[in-house]
Amino acid sequence: MSNTENKDKNLVAKEKTEVSGPAEQTRPGRMYVPEVDIFEKDADIVLLADMPGVAADDLEIDLRDNVLTITGDVQPQEKEGQVYMAREYGTGRYYRRFTLSNDIDQSKIQASLKNGVMRLVLPKVEKAKPRKIEVHAA
8 A cells, every 4th residue: 555545544553363262272371363465476375474473493384184274482582680661562372274275286385484474385286377378370
């Protein structure tokens, strides 16, 4: 969105969405749903997930039976002798699951994490990639 489109709109920081539901948690603490953007290109599908505070060592991506599970832990940043006057940033775990179609080449999935954004590249299998068919004059 350009600045001219945004000048009359209020900008509000969106709160982290906490997971809620009937499932029983096996770990103490809060569970968050990362915000994601998903877009398609000719050769692949790209998923961007906001996971602020998660280090690469604390990010886990699991693929089993066409289900992609993303979990990331936000570790406490406490230092000995540090006394907080205010504390708004919550620690906890990010959790999100996606079911993949057979159009994804699961052996070539790539992931990276930079500045709190996880980028997942899901390459399409050859048969799923769009292609142009050349027409010859008869």
